[in-house]
Amino acid sequence: xxxxxxxxxxxxxxxxxxxxxxxxxxxxxxxxxxxxxxxxxxxxxxxxxxxxxxxxxxxxxxxxxxxxxxxxxxxxxxxxxxxxxxxxxxxxxxxxxxxxxxxxxxxxxxxxxxxxxxxxxxxxxxxxxxxxxxxxxxxxxxxxxxxxxxxxxxxx
Amino acid sequence: xxxxxxxxxxxxxxxxxxxxxxxxxxxxxxxxxxxxxxxxxxxxxxxxxxxxxxxxxxxxxxxxxxxxxxxxxxxxxxxxxxxxxxxxxxxxxxxxxxxxxxxxxxxxxxxxxxxxxxxxxxxxxxxxxxxxxxxxxxxxxxxxxxxxxxxxxxxxxxxxxxxxxxxxxxxxxxxxxxxxxxxxxxxxxxxxxxxxxxxxxxxxxxxxxxxxxxxxxxxxxxxxxxxxxxxxxxxxxxxxxxxxxxxxxxxxxx
Numbered sequence: 001x002x003x004x005x006x007x008x009x010x011x012x013x014x015x016x017x018x019x020x021x022x023x024x025x026x027x028x029x030x031x032x033x034x035x036x037x038x039x040x041x042x043x044x045x046x047x048x049x050x051x052x053x054x055x056x057x058x059x060x061x062x063x064x065x066x067x068x069x070x071x072x073x074x075x076x077x078x079x080x081x082x083x084x085x086x087x088x089x090x091x092x093x094x095x096x097x098x099x100x101x102x103x104x105x106x107x108x109x110x111x112x113x114x115x116x117x118x119x120x121x122x123x124x125x126x127x128x129x130x131x132x133x134x135x136x137x138x139x140x141x142x143x144x145x146x147x148x149x150x151x152x153x154x155x156x
Numbered sequence: 157x158x159x160x161x162x163x164x165x166x167x168x169x170x171x172x173x174x175x176x177x178x179x180x181x182x183x184x185x186x187x188x189x190x191x192x193x194x195x196x197x198x199x200x201x202x203x204x205x206x207x208x209x210x211x212x213x214x215x216x217x218x219x220x221x222x223x224x225x226x227x228x229x230x231x232x233x234x235x236x237x238x239x240x241x242x243x244x245x246x247x248x249x250x251x252x253x254x255x256x257x258x259x260x261x262x263x264x265x266x267x268x269x270x271x272x273x274x275x276x277x278x279x280x281x282x283x284x285x286x287x288x289x290x291x292x293x294x295x296x297x298x299x300x301x302x303x304x305x306x307x308x309x310x311x312x313x314x315x316x317x318x319x320x321x322x323x324x325x326x327x328x329x330x331x332x333x334x335x336x337x338x339x340x341x342x343x344x345x346x347x348x349x350x351x352x353x354x355x356x357x358x359x360x361x362x363x364x365x366x367x368x369x370x371x372x373x374x375x376x377x378x379x380x381x382x383x384x385x386x387x388x389x390x391x392x393x394x395x396x397x398x399x400x401x402x403x404x405x406x407x408x409x410x
Contacts, residue, residue, distance in 0.1 A: 029376035030405060103337045 070138035205255035236325030268330035296361030328384035
């Protein structure tokens with residue numbers, strides 16, 4: 001071995017290219033895993049608080065009607081709360097379904113179709129739900145006043 | 157009066173009749189069964205409660221049906237050849253005593269799941285070994301080899317001590333529900349094999365292995381079902397080892 005020859009490394013060599021099983025986007029699965037671990041606990045807090053505020057405080061379950069929901073969505077806090085709950089729940093659940101599809105749908109066309117349907121469902125529900133939350137009008141002009149929250153009388 | 161042959165010896169273990177229900181298949185087929193078709197066959201053997209499932213299988217093969225095929229080598233829980241699904245759990249036939257299995261009922265013996273069956277209880281282990289090869293289970297270093305041993309402290313050794321116990325019987329990998337549905341998954345054993353080198357202070361190929369395991373078919377497919385930890389006949393905390401690899405990948409610290 002001469003001084004200019006590459007450094008000698010003992011041990012067996014790996015043949016290139018190494019067989020790589022199913023690598024698509026390096027690191028993508030790691031981020032998916034991190035997202036699940038982070039969104040899970042956040043969802044637990046969001047949902048339990050949501051249930052507590054709706055069912056345990058005030059008049060409990062009998063208070064829930066159109067007026068109650070309208071009153072909540074008049075406050076930006078609850079708008080953001082419900083939006084976060086909607087988005088995280090759909091993405092968390094959708095990602096879980098994606099993993100299931102990857103586990104069980106081995107035929108390429110079936111895998112693609114199910115992933116496509118899942119993506120449409122997740123995005124569709126997030127978009128529709130966000131529309132309701134952010135463009136919600138608590139005092140529609142020609143609605144029965146008895147169904148509306150009390151502050152609507154001042155708006156009219 | 158001297159002792160007679162009829163009186164039972166002190167501490168003698170009573171013999172009993174045990175039924176084994178074995179999932180069989182023959183690649184060449186037979187009059188009743190198509191080639192490769194799996195079917196159940198029952199055998200009755202006389203055995204002692206302290207006998208192992210492997211002893212019962214031997215009795216069947218030697219005295220009743222010589223065509224029964226299964227792997228075994230050392231017969232003492234070291235070589236890892238005779239992993240099989242006994243009463244719906246992966247175990248080594250040579251380490252499972254009949255008395256621990258309720259011998260009053262038929263003992264169900266199947267080949268391990270998720271690998272192609274070749275004959276009776278023998279499966280094709282090649283996909284399993286291919287995963288192991290992919291994580292490069294050998295010491296990787298740079299620079300000149302030292303003229304003496306590569307030393308490490310007891311604390312450094314303790315970090316990967318658990319995963320050095322692996323005998324590659326495939327009980328963990330073939331108990332993994334993710335591996336059953338997706339054979340692309342490396343499986344618990346390959347991650348245990350990688351763990352043994354990743355956390356070895358003498359090895360320098362950690363990030364090559366971690367890169368392989370950071371893959372779509374790598375550690376992120378693990379759903380912490382803990383089947384592997386329960387199945388391991390060597391008592392390796394497999395799920396913990398997988399989680400340590402995940403932690404190394406998410407924190408970047410080994």
